[in-house]
Amino acid sequence: MKKLTVCLLVLVLLTSSIFATGTTEQKSDVKEVVIGVFEPQTGENGGGGYQEVLGMRYANLMYPTVQINGETYKVRLVEADNKSDKTEAVTAAQSLISSGASVVLGSYGSGVSIAAGDIFLDNQVPAIGASCTNPQVTLGNDYYFRVCFLDPFQGTVMANYAWQEGAKNAAVITQLGDDYSSGLGNFFSRAFTKLGGQVVSEQQFQTNTTDFKSILTNIKAANPDVIFAPSSIATAPLIIKQARELGLTAKIMAGDTWENSSIIENAGSSAEGVALSTFFDDSDPATAEAAKFITGFKKYLVENKQPDIIPAVSALGYDAYLTALQAIEKANSTKGSAIRDALVSVDVEGVTGRIVFNENGDANKDMAFIKTVENGQFKFLKTVSVAN
């Protein structure tokens, strides 16, 4: 009996290896260029990362080839999961480099992007961040670019919005050791005090915390008008629901990560009135590319068993891919350093607006969309632009 099982196992392993080699040999003389996808698909930010990847996969479907020196190259996406973890991020980045990526897209989450930044720099492979908003990602790294706006801008936008809504006292909740959360919280506090407001309570929590009652009780004692809680999708519904359960009535606000329908799904009626800033609004396409993207991508989302609400990060993932493609075409090469030099001068008409990089490698974007939750859906409130 045991021998039989062993034999069967060996057989299964052998056949699978035959199939495995069979598929790799198929790659014939079609020339290809590899674009690495550096995103979390598991772990804390697995959900958001996956949505960003969907945007990139869809872009690859729409634009599967690129012209280099008059020859058609096929674009192959290689995905590496950085598991929302700074240590894993380094491994994932290295695996992308060794699989021959000419340019890398990602990552969702600023912390992992910062952690892997040096690897891309050392190997001269340019990286284009889609939704990592912390300034440190591109600062001092010539090989990191990004297509979205930055946290100082986003923090200012939200502080202004809170101030306009009549809030005088704010409480800030941030996640320990998370560059996105603590950075954005910090920029918000700074902007809010500058406007004349007061930050009455600053609370921190650890990654994977599920019980926010104690910090929320402290916040309740400080009685703020508004709570600013930039955090991950997993954390958001917990904070929202527990706050309402404790009888906190203050307006709850956050940054771009919260624009995700799973938050409304999980927080239910408690999510009503939550406000956030984001990169993109599908009811108001900014460019011709955007209009095309919105109709096509909704179908793609349904095919992938996702709700047909376009997440802003998917739009940014799509834009990052378009940017990479234009840079490769402009560089006329698959060499990382050449693509990097081309990136400096790209001018892309993306889904989220025009993308032109400044000297830090950040897209010049000065417009944010403020949305609020109403009747179980994200509702566009207004666009805010602040001069940097």
Added chain:
Amino acid sequence: MSMTTILQHCLTGISLGGAYALIAIGYTLVYGILRLINFAHGDIFMMAGYFMIFALASFPWPIAIIITLTVTTLMGIGIERAAYKPLRSAPRMSIMISAIGVSYLLQNLSTYLFTAIPRGYPEIPFLKQIFQIGTISASFVTLLTPVLTIILVIILMLLVNNTKTGMAMRAVSKDFETAQLMGININRVISATFAIGSLLAGVGSILYFTDRMSVTPFSGTLPGLKCFVAAVFGGIGNIPGAVIGGFFIGIVETLLVALGYSTYSDAFTFLLLIVMLLVRPTGLFGEKTVEKV
């Protein structure tokens, strides 16, 4: 800090402690019988969360709770049968490694099946009712958790002390081989132990997740480790010890966060483990074991 705030914190701490206590009992029972630290216990707790989500999607809540508890109990027994029983005569380390294997298997299996995106835990309306006592507000489940924990522990103690199965369990935990020679069907006793442990983890899971509202494949890891510390703190193998350990860790953790030391709340739990192992390895109520020759 006002009186209301302090009371609110205490309530949160006691409630968290109750859920921890229920999980910690599972560790302590299995250790008492098999001398095995069942690392998969935290993941059974997590799986119970998913079972509840799916059960409640198609059944009314009383039936869903029964289904969840039954499936969780069966899973606990099944894991023992598949992963621990074949190793009964193997060195203890092998079973321990097998337990770690099961833990990773459950985590990755649920990542594969349910994805890493957090799933909202369904609401059971009467558990979620919000109570206002003076200025303190809390949902019913927060109040129910510690009470239910105490009741379940009393029932469990009665079971262990007064029934035949309980007597068999005590005998097996005293001396595995002699108990076998005395005609006790140890496989049945072990199955019963895993059944009780998993059942309590299932109850703990319903209480814990109703209060915290979302389940991911990794939501069992940290509570699992903390409850293991609670069991060690109370003296592993000792049921009241595990309960007190659970409440202690839950309350101290909440108070640390309340005082603004959230950085150290997790560190405290594991520091407690180290200190306990150095100072009093048998835990608060653990009996001194005599090495049998």
